[in-house]
Amino acid sequence: MEQKIQFTLNDRPVTVTTDGERALLWVLRTDLGLTGAKYGCGQSQCGTCTVIVNNEAIRSCNYPVKNVAGKRVLTIEGLALNGRLHPLQKAFMEHGAVQCGFCTPGMILNSYSLLLKNPTPSREQVVKSMEYNLCRCGSYSRVERAVLAAAAEMKGGEA
Amino acid sequence: MTEHAGFLTRREFVKILGPGLYILVSAQDFLSGQAPKGFGRGYPEDFNAYLRIAEDGRVTCYSGKVELGQGITASLAQMLAEELEVPYESVSMVLGDTKLCPWDPGTNGSRSIKYFGPALRAAAAEAREVLIQLASEHLRVPAERLIAENGFVFQRDNPGNKVDYGSLAKGKTIERHLETKPPLKAASAFQVCGKSLPRADFQDKVTGKAQFAGDIRLPEMLYGKVFRPPAHGAKLKRVDVSAVKRIKGARVLQEKDFVGVVHPLPDVAEKAIALIKADYELPEATINDGNIHEYIIKTPARDSVVEEKGDLKEGRSRAVVTFEETYRTPYVAHAPTETHTAVVHVEGDTATAWIGTQRPFGADAEIARAIGISDDRVRVITPFVGGGFGGKSQVGQAVQAARLSKLSGHPVQVTWSREEEFFYDTFQPAAVVRISSGLDKSNRIAFWDYHVFFAGDRSSQNIYDVPNVRTTSRGSGFGGGGPHPFPTGAWRGPGSNTNIFSRESHIDIMAAKAEMDPLEFRCLNLADQRMLRVIDAAAARFGWKPAKGPSGQGRAMVCLDYLGTYVAAMAGIRVDKDSRIKVERVVCAVDMGPVINPEGARLQIEGSVIMGLGYCLTEEMHFRGGAVQDIDFGSYSIPRFSWVPEIEPVLVENLESAPSGCGEPPIVGMGALLANALFDATGARVTQLPLTPARIRQAKA
Numbered sequence: 001m002e003q004k005i006q007f008t009l010n011d012r013p014v015t016v017t018t019d020g021e022r023a024l025l026w027v028l029r030t031d032l033g034l035t036g037a038k039y040g041c042g043q044s045q046c047g048t049c050t051v052i053v054n055n056e057a058i059r060s061c062n063y064p065v066k067n068v069a070g071k072r073v074l075t076i077e078g079l080a081l082n083g084r085l086h087p088l089q090k091a092f093m094e095h096g097a098v099q100c101g102f103c104t105p106g107m108i109l110n111s112y113s114l115l116l117k118n119p120t121p122s123r124e125q126v127v128k129s130m131e132y133n134l135c136r137c138g139s140y141s142r143v144e145r146a147v148l149a150a151a152a153e154m155k156g157g158e159a
Numbered sequence: 160m161t162e163h164a165g166f167l168t169r170r171e172f173v174k175i176l177g178p179g180l181y182i183l184v185s186a187q188d189f190l191s192g193q194a195p196k197g198f199g200r201g202y203p204e205d206f207n208a209y210l211r212i213a214e215d216g217r218v219t220c221y222s223g224k225v226e227l228g229q230g231i232t233a234s235l236a237q238m239l240a241e242e243l244e245v246p247y248e249s250v251s252m253v254l255g256d257t258k259l260c261p262w263d264p265g266t267n268g269s270r271s272i273k274y275f276g277p278a279l280r281a282a283a284a285e286a287r288e289v290l291i292q293l294a295s296e297h298l299r300v301p302a303e304r305l306i307a308e309n310g311f312v313f314q315r316d317n318p319g320n321k322v323d324y325g326s327l328a329k330g331k332t333i334e335r336h337l338e339t340k341p342p343l344k345a346a347s348a349f350q351v352c353g354k355s356l357p358r359a360d361f362q363d364k365v366t367g368k369a370q371f372a373g374d375i376r377l378p379e380m381l382y383g384k385v386f387r388p389p390a391h392g393a394k395l396k397r398v399d400v401s402a403v404k405r406i407k408g409a410r411v412l413q414e415k416d417f418v419g420v421v422h423p424l425p426d427v428a429e430k431a432i433a434l435i436k437a438d439y440e441l442p443e444a445t446i447n448d449g450n451i452h453e454y455i456i457k458t459p460a461r462d463s464v465v466e467e468k469g470d471l472k473e474g475r476s477r478a479v480v481t482f483e484e485t486y487r488t489p490y491v492a493h494a495p496t497e498t499h500t501a502v503v504h505v506e507g508d509t510a511t512a513w514i515g516t517q518r519p520f521g522a523d524a525e526i527a528r529a530i531g532i533s534d535d536r537v538r539v540i541t542p543f544v545g546g547g548f549g550g551k552s553q554v555g556q557a558v559q560a561a562r563l564s565k566l567s568g569h570p571v572q573v574t575w576s577r578e579e580e581f582f583y584d585t586f587q588p589a590a591v592v593r594i595s596s597g598l599d600k601s602n603r604i605a606f607w608d609y610h611v612f613f614a615g616d617r618s619s620q621n622i623y624d625v626p627n628v629r630t631t632s633r634g635s636g637f638g639g640g641g642p643h644p645f646p647t648g649a650w651r652g653p654g655s656n657t658n659i660f661s662r663e664s665h666i667d668i669m670a671a672k673a674e675m676d677p678l679e680f681r682c683l684n685l686a687d688q689r690m691l692r693v694i695d696a697a698a699a700r701f702g703w704k705p706a707k708g709p710s711g712q713g714r715a716m717v718c719l720d721y722l723g724t725y726v727a728a729m730a731g732i733r734v735d736k737d738s739r740i741k742v743e744r745v746v747c748a749v750d751m752g753p754v755i756n757p758e759g760a761r762l763q764i765e766g767s768v769i770m771g772l773g774y775c776l777t778e779e780m781h782f783r784g785g786a787v788q789d790i791d792f793g794s795y796s797i798p799r800f801s802w803v804p805e806i807e808p809v810l811v812e813n814l815e816s817a818p819s820g821c822g823e824p825p826i827v828g829m830g831a832l833l834a835n836a837l838f839d840a841t842g843a844r845v846t847q848l849p850l851t852p853a854r855i856r857q858a859k860a
Binding site: 033048098130 | 576
C-alpha cells in the first residue's frame with residue numbers, strides 16, 4: 001500500500017511515497033537515485049546492500065522502507081564529509097582492500113558500524129563482525145588490515 | 160555514463176568528436192564492422208587506435224580490456240606511460256567500449272599484460288618516436304639531439320629548448336608513422352612499470368560513485384525479468400500470464416517461448432514475474448552430482464593428443480613401482496558478487512548496451528543476432544564489472560535485455576537475481592583425470608600416461624623431466640554438451656584447476672611411495688631451472704625442512720607453469736577433530752617475468768589463494784538432471800573472513816622473460832596444495848575436490 005515515509009538520508013530530510021513493504025535497497029537505488037548500495041543476493045546473505053540505520057548496519061535488500069520512517073539513514077554516498085574521505089575510505093584505498101569494488105560500500109559501512117560500537121576492535125572482533133559480508137575477489141585480509149588501520153587512525157573516536 | 164550519446168553512425172560520430180578523431184585512420188575495420196569476426200582479428204597496427212594526446216597533454220588510453228577488479232586500469236596505464244614517456248597521472252583509461260577501443264578477444268586467460276601489453280607498448284613507443292620527429296621540425300633541431308621525457312621533447316644539451324606533447328598532437332590523429340618500429344624498452348630500464356602506483360578506480364569505488372551496469376539510468380528505462388524454466392532442458396508446454404494483470408504498470412512481453420515482464424521498478428518486476436504459471440515437460444533426470452563422474456568417463460568423444468614423447472612401453476619396463484589413480488572435480492559456480500547485469504537500448508536498427516562483461520567484442524554480435532540487426536549497429540559500453548572469473552564472458556542477460564527492449568520500445572535493464580545467477584551460470588565443468596605413472600630404481604619418473612576427460616587441456620602438459628610421456632584430452636572444457644546437463648565454461652584458470660590438482664596430487668603420491676621429501680622429489684625430477692628457482696624462493700620464505708610424507712606437520716607444496724607464469728606454493732594446515740581443514744599459512748612464489756605493478760600482483764595472488772579455498776574446501780554444485788539445487792549462499796558456501804590464512808606472496812625477480820599474467824596462475828595449484836597438506840597432516844589421500852569432511856573421514860577410514 002502506498003504511504004508517505006519521511007526520514008533523514010545522509011543528513012537531509014527526504015519524503016518518499018511508495019509501498020512501505022518495498023525493500024529499502026530498491027527505494028534508495030531507484031526512487032532516490034543513490035546507487036552506492038548494491039544488490040548481491042536479495043536474501044541478507046552477502047552484505048553488499050549494507051546501509052546504516054540509526055547507527056546500526058542493516059541489510060537493505062530485506063528491510064521494508066516503512067521501517068526507516070523517522071530514522072537516520074546513512075549510505076556510502078554520505079560517508080565523506082564535504083569531500084573529505086572518512087578514515088575507513090582512505091584506509092580501504094591505502095591497503096588495497098578493493099578489487100572489483102562491488103562489495104566495497106557494504107564492507108565499509110559494516111565496518112563503520114563496528115567502529116561505532118567498538119572503536120578499538122581486535123583482529124578477531126573485526127573478522128567476527130565482517131564474517132557475513134562476502135567478497136568473491138578475495139580481498140578479506142586487506143579489508144581486515146584497512147579496518148584496523150582506520151580504527152588506529154581514528155584513535156577511538158569519530159574522525 | 161548516462162550522458163552517452165548512445166549509438167552513433169560513423170558520420171555522426173565524426174561530427175561530434177571532430178576531424179581530429181584518432182580512430183578514423185586506423186580503425187575503420189572495427190568501426191564499420193567489415194572485418195572478420197573471431198580470433199582471426201588482431202590488434203590494429205596504427206598506434207592512434209590505442210592513444211590520443213589532448214592539447215593539455217592528457218593522454219587517453221583505449222583498450223578493449225575491461226576492469227573486473229584485477230587492476231588492469233593501472234597496469235595498462237603504466238605500460239603506456241613507460242613507452243610514451245609521459246607521467247602516469249596524465250593517463251586516463253577508456254576500457255571496453257566497442258566503438259572507441261581497438262578490438263579485443265576478451266579479458267580472460269591472464270592474457271592482458273602478456274598479449275595486449277606488447278601491442279600497447281609498441282603503439283606508445285612508435286608514438287613517442289613520431290613525436291620526437293615532429294618536435295625536431297618544430298624546434299628545428301635534429302632528432303638525434305632530442306630526448307622525450309615526462310610529456311615533453313627536450314634538446315639534450317639545451318633542456319630549455321623544448322615542446323610539450325600536447326602542442327604537437329593537439330588531440331588529433333597523428334598521421335605520420337614509422338617504417339621501422341622502435342624497440343620496446345628493456346625491463347631493466349623501466350621507470351614507471353615495476354612500481355606499485357595507485358589505481359585510479361579506487362576513489363570512486365570507496366565513495367559509491369563507481370558505476371556498474373546496474374547503476375546506469377536512462378530516461379524511460381524499464382526493469383525486465385525473463386521467465387525461467389525449472390531446469391535446463393525443460394520444454395514449455397503452457398504458460399499463464401493472467402495474474403500479472405494484478406500488478407499496476409507491469410507489461411508482459413512474449414515472443415514464442417520467450418516470456419518476460421517489464422516494470423519501471425526492479426523489485427516490482429521481480430514480483431510480477433513470480434506470478435506467471437507454466438507447465439513444462441521435463442526430461443528424465445538421470446545424471447546428478449553423485450554419478451556425474453562415471454557418466455563423464457563413459458561419454459564418448461574424440462581424444463586429442465596433447466603431447467607424446469618417448470615410448471610408454473619402454474618406460475613401463477624400466478619402472479620398479481607403478482601408480483594408477485583417478486581424480487575428480489565437480490561443477491563450480493563463478494558466483495561474482497555482482498550478478499549478470501545489462502542495460503540495452505534498442506532504437507530501430509541500432510542498439511546501445513551497457514554490460515558488465517568480460518567480452519564486449521562478441522557481446523555486440525550476440526545482441527545483434529538476438530534482435531535481428533547487423534553487428535556494426537551495436538555499441539557495447541563496459542562500465543566497471545563486479546567480478547567475472549570467466550563467467551562474465553557469457554552475456555545471456557544482455558540478450559534478454561535486448562529482446563525486452565526491442566519488444567517494449569524502452570531501454571531495459573536486466574539484473575539477474577542470485578538464484579538466476581546460479582541457474583544460468585556456465586560452471587567450471589565436472590571432470591575426471593586418470594594418470595598412470597612409474598618410478599625407476601633411482602626415483603626418477605620413468606613414464607607418465609595422462610588422460611583428462613572434459614576439463615580441457617590447459618596445464619595438462621607434464622612439466623617434469625620424464626622420457627616417456629603421453630597426454631590426451633577428451634572433449635572440451637567449454638560450452639556444455641557432451642556429458643553436461645547444463646552449460647559449462649571458463650572458470651578462473653580453466654582446465655588447469657583440474658589438471659594441476661591431478662598432476663600435483665599424483666606427484667605427491669609418488670614422492671611418498673619413494674619415501675622422499677616432496678620438495679626433493681620434485682627437484683630430482685625437474686630440469687627446468689626457472690621452476691627450480693621459483694621453488695627455492697618459496698622454500699626460503701616458507702622455511703621448508705625436508706621430511707618424507709606424511710610428516711604430521713600438515714605442510715605441502717605444488718609447482719606449476721600456467722601459460723608462461725611460474726608458481727611454487729607452500730601451505731600449512733590443521734585438520735580439526737571434525738575433519739575440517741583450517742588453512743593457516745600459504746606462501747605463494749610467482750615468476751611472471753617483469754612485474755608491472757607489484758601491489759596489483761600481490762592482490763591477485765592473495766585473491767587467488769582466498770578464492771581457491773572455496774573450490775578446494777566447499778564449492779560443489781548439487782543438481783538433478785538440469786535442475787540446479789544450490790541457488791543461494793546458504794547452501795553454496797564461498798570463502799569468508801574467518802577462512803583466511805596468513806598469505807605471503809613472493810614476487811620472484813625475473814627481468815629476462817616477457818611480462819606475463821598473474822590473475823589465474825596462483826589459484827590453479829590450490830587443490831593439490833591442500834590435498835597434499837591434508838595427506839601430510841593425516842596420511843589420508845583425497846582425490847576428489849572439494850576436500851569435505853565426509854571425504855576426509857572416508858579417506859581416513
